[in-house]
Amino acid sequence: MSIADNLEKIKRNIPEKVTLVAVSKTKPLSAIIEAYGAGQRIFGENKIQEMVEKQIQLPDDIQWHMIGHLQRNKVKHMASFVSLIHGVDSIKTLKEINKQAKKNDRVIDCLLQVKIAIEDTKFGLSGIQIATILNSPEIKEFKNIKITGLMGMASFTEDKKQVKKEFNKLKILFDKLEISHKQLKIISMGMSGDFKLAIEEGSTMIRVGSSIFGSRN
Numbered sequence: 344m345s346i347a348d349n350l351e352k353i354k355r356n357i358p359e360k361v362t363l364v365a366v367s368k369t370k371p372l373s374a375i376i377e378a379y380g381a382g383q384r385i386f387g388e389n390k391i392q393e394m395v396e397k398q399i400q401l402p403d404d405i406q407w408h409m410i411g412h413l414q415r416n417k418v419k420h421m422a423s424f425v426s427l428i429h430g431v432d433s434i435k436t437l438k439e440i441n442k443q444a445k446k447n448d449r450v451i452d453c454l455l456q457v458k459i460a461i462e463d464t465k466f467g468l469s470g471i472q473i474a475t476i477l478n479s480p481e482i483k484e485f486k487n488i489k490i491t492g493l494m495g496m497a498s499f500t501e502d503k504k505q506v507k508k509e510f511n512k513l514k515i516l517f518d519k520l521e522i523s524h525k526q527l528k529i530i531s532m533g534m535s536g537d538f539k540l541a542i543e544e545g546s547t548m549i550r551v552g553s554s555i556f557g558s559r560n
């Protein structure tokens with residue numbers, strides 16, 4: 344199946360209110376152009392350098408999402424164009440994003456990454472740490488960022504019950520925080536292997552790579 348076919352199949356299977364981020368990391372420009380031709384406008388990358396190189400060569404109406412772990416010293420390279428940063432996990436990083444956004448006279452939307460997986464390899468914050476960040480006086484001074492939601496990655500396992508439990512944990516945390524933090528709108532969870540489950544558990548944004556572009560080396 345072609346990239347366009349894959350996109351169409353996924354879109355047919357998700358509710359309209361769920362946003363599809365096409366994860367194009369490691370894939371060539373030609374693959375992104377094909378997806379763009381099929382109407383896709385939101386792409387996700389996990390390395391700043393790679394995203395910047397692609398961004399300068401591709402149409403301006405693409406919305407670029409950074410989905411990987413951030414290196415603070417590289418935030419400046421994407422601050423002029425990045426549309427959403429998914430994996431923020433510290434006030435220090437928010438401070439740097441705010442600084443670079445300000446230089447570009449922009450407000451950059453960010454999601455805080457929650458640790459929902461049992462694996463130690465996946466980074467992210469606890470519910471308490473997230474609440475602490477959202478309530479911190481320092482954050483209120485950051486006028487050039489907006490925390491618009493939460494992001495999580497489930498464990499890499501065949502155990503559907505476990506994955507469901509982890510997504511549910513993120514949804515419950517979101518619902519709790521959303522009461523007093525009305526700017527929270529987005530729950531970014533679900534990838535190629537688990538996005539259906541993620542949507543059942545309340546995801547509003549899925550990040551899908553291999554099911555669109557084929558497997559990565």
Ligand SMILES: *Cc1c(COP(=O)(O)O)cnc(C)c1O
Pocket residue numbers: 366368389410411496534535536550551552553554
């Ligand atoms: C690579 C990646 C994805 C997409 O993974 P697929 O299994 O190829 O769909 C989603 N989210 C993050 C954070 C990633 O790094």
